[in-house]
Amino acid sequence: MPEAQYPEIRALGLFAEMAEANFLSLMRGAYVQNFPPHIELISEGEPSDFLHVVLSGSVDLFSTWNGRDTSLATVRPISTFILAATVKNAPYLMSARTLEKSRIVLIPSQDVRAIFDVDGSFARAIVTELAQCYRSVIKAQKDLKLRTSLERLANYLLRYQKRAGGAAAFDLDFEKRRLASVLGMTPENLSRAFKGLQPYGVTVEGTRIAIADQADLERFARPNPLIDDHST
Amino acid sequence: MPEAQYPEIRALGLFAEMAEANFLSLMRGAYVQNFPPHIELISEGEPSDFLHVVLSGSVDLFSTWNGRDTSLATVRPISTFILAATVKNAPYLMSARTLEKSRIVLIPSQDVRAIFDVDGSFARAIVTELAQCYRSVIKAQKDLKLRTSLERLANYLLRYQKRAGGAAAFDLDFEKRRLASVLGMTPENLSRAFKGLQPYGVTVEGTRIAIADQADLERFARPNPLIDDHST
DNA sequence: ATGGCGGCTTGACAAATATCAAGCGATCCG
DNA sequence: CGGATCGCTTGATATTTGTCAAGCCGCCAT
Numbered sequence: 466m467p468e469a470q471y472p473e474i475r476a477l478g479l480f481a482e483m484a485e486a487n488f489l490s491l492m493r494g495a496y497v498q499n500f501p502p503h504i505e506l507i508s509e510g511e512p513s514d515f516l517h518v519v520l521s522g523s524v525d526l527f528s529t530w531n532g533r534d535t536s537l538a539t540v541r542p543i544s545t546f547i548l549a550a551t552v553k554n555a556p557y558l559m560s561a562r563t564l565e566k567s568r569i570v571l572i573p574s575q576d577v578r579a580i581f582d583v584d585g586s587f588a589r590a591i592v593t594e595l596a597q598c599y600r601s602v603i604k605a606q607k608d609l610k611l612r613t614s615l616e617r618l619a620n621y622l623l624r625y626q627k628r629a630g631g632a633a634a635f636d637l638d639f640e641k642r643r644l645a646s647v648l649g650m651t652p653e654n655l656s657r658a659f660k661g662l663q664p665y666g667v668t669v670e671g672t673r674i675a676i677a678d679q680a681d682l683e684r685f686a687r688p689n690p691l692i693d694d695h696s697t
Numbered sequence: 698m699p700e701a702q703y704p705e706i707r708a709l710g711l712f713a714e715m716a717e718a719n720f721l722s723l724m725r726g727a728y729v730q731n732f733p734p735h736i737e738l739i740s741e742g743e744p745s746d747f748l749h750v751v752l753s754g755s756v757d758l759f760s761t762w763n764g765r766d767t768s769l770a771t772v773r774p775i776s777t778f779i780l781a782a783t784v785k786n787a788p789y790l791m792s793a794r795t796l797e798k799s800r801i802v803l804i805p806s807q808d809v810r811a812i813f814d815v816d817g818s819f820a821r822a823i824v825t826e827l828a829q830c831y832r833s834v835i836k837a838q839k840d841l842k843l844r845t846s847l848e849r850l851a852n853y854l855l856r857y858q859k860r861a862g863g864a865a866a867f868d869l870d871f872e873k874r875r876l877a878s879v880l881g882m883t884p885e886n887l888s889r890a891f892k893g894l895q896p897y898g899v900t901v902e903g904t905r906i907a908i909a910d911q912a913d914l915e916r917f918a919r920p921n922p923l924i925d926d927h928s929t
Numbered sequence: 930a931t932g933g934c935g936g937c938t939t940g941a942c943a944a945a946t947a948t949c950a951a952g953c954g955a956t957c958c959g
Numbered sequence: 960c961g962g963a964t965c966g967c968t969t970g971a972t973a974t975t976t977g978t979c980a981a982g983c984c985g986c987c988a989t
Contacts, residue, residue: 530839530843531848534843535842549827581821595824597785603790606769606834607790609841611761649842691760697788
């Protein structure tokens with residue numbers, strides 16, 4: 466892959482501290498690829514040949530069973546996905562598809578495992594990354610098991626608002642049907658859930674969401690850092 | 698803690714490969730404690746002072762929000778819990794309570810982090826453990842989002858049967874109300890779900906479960922290694 | 930033994946959620 | 960400019976799940 470892109474990868478927590486020689490060795494086997502929207506990058510059950518790094522665009526991690534499917538997470542730049550499968554040399558548990566045009570680095574999994582075996586800094590960085598991922602899924606699990614769909618939506622909107630800069634109005638930059646899937650409900654029920662939040666000052670016009678009174682919505686949503694703060 | 702117990706801890710994947718000196722250093726700060734049943738060991742939100750290792754008994758990991766609560770996992774000997782919080786030096790995301798009389802090792806988190814910084818083997822072992830935990834939660838998440846409660850119960854019984862030795866009849870060694878919570882339903886609905894599995898040959902008498910025709914139940918349950926095989 | 934107590938089950942009912950069908954309103958393309 | 964397509968919304972209805980109340984049963988302690 467072109468050396469021009471090394472710095473932005475090197476800047477990732479995962480690669481920042483490792484020995485230069487090992488980093489270069491990883492990069493030598495890696496390559497960057499541009500994908501159009503809606504391309505399936507990997508399928509669950511396949512062997513984990515590559516660690517993926519999203520440089521631009523976004524990727525949907527989803528899973529299928531018995532004719533149903535569900536979105537489990539969205540990967541945004543700049544971060545990696547399927548690290549756990551790579552280090553365990555186990556099959557992917559989720560499939561991945563681009564949501565939009567995306568630039569993605571592919572690093573052969575065996576290289577990652579080889580360097581991981583010899584570079585303690587890299588191993589420690591992987592620990593931090595995995596611990597972060599683990600805690601995020603636990604939070605998602607709590608969200609799903611402890612809250613109703615209306616509460617999940619309310620808290621999602623509050624998180625999204627914060628990430629979008631905190632303004633009272635903001636745009637959803639992806640399809641509502643995906644949001645429904647992420648939140649564990651049907652698109653029809655998402656529509657109704659938005660209506661159900663009107664009494665708390667939420668208005669929707671197309672992709673534009675407005676929160677009239679944040680404190681009011683929070684009184685209903687009861688956000689909790691142990692579920693909603695995805696930075697710790 | 699008594700040196701007599703070092704070997705069984707040392708035998709854990711997490712501690713097997715690390716340098717002897719570092720292992721001893723970890724053990725020096727650790728201590729074993731016996732807990733009666735139904736004791737809350739840790740509460741979510743607290744700082745993660747200790748890495749826990751269950752030597753005997755069993756521990757329920759659960760979480761609470763807005764007056765509701767849910768069981769997220771059961772820890773059985775010999776394994777650790779709250780490793781992620783320990784390495785990230787972040788608050789616990791789950792509470793833990795003993796289900797029965799349990800012997801538990803407490804290792805100060807700061808010792809774990811200190812050794813983790815200097816012992817590459819230990820760091821690598823932590824990676825493997827965390828990757829395993831991560832993948833388990835992803836599987837639980839898929840189970841919850843892709844299956845109905847009846848399907849979850851059916852697959853749970855098949856997994857439990859396999860773990861209990863594969864016999865057609867076996868005993869549930871914990872309360873059904875906990876099973877209901879683990880499966881994300883109410884005790885009342887668990888009762889009804891058991892009845893709903895009767896047409897597939899499942900019979901229940903107290904804690905005793907019998908699966909008349911495993912193939913029949915599997916036709917309904919459609920177990921999938923990417924959800925139900927917790928060993929990879 | 931026997932009187933509570935707790936967990937489990939059952940039934941009736943309520944609430945939440947999914948499904949099905951139809952219509953609306955953008956956008957894309959011939 | 961139609962006309963088709965696709966995602967979203969809405970209403971009607973079915974299914975699933977939760978809630979409440981009552982009763983059952985085994986267990987423990989007096």
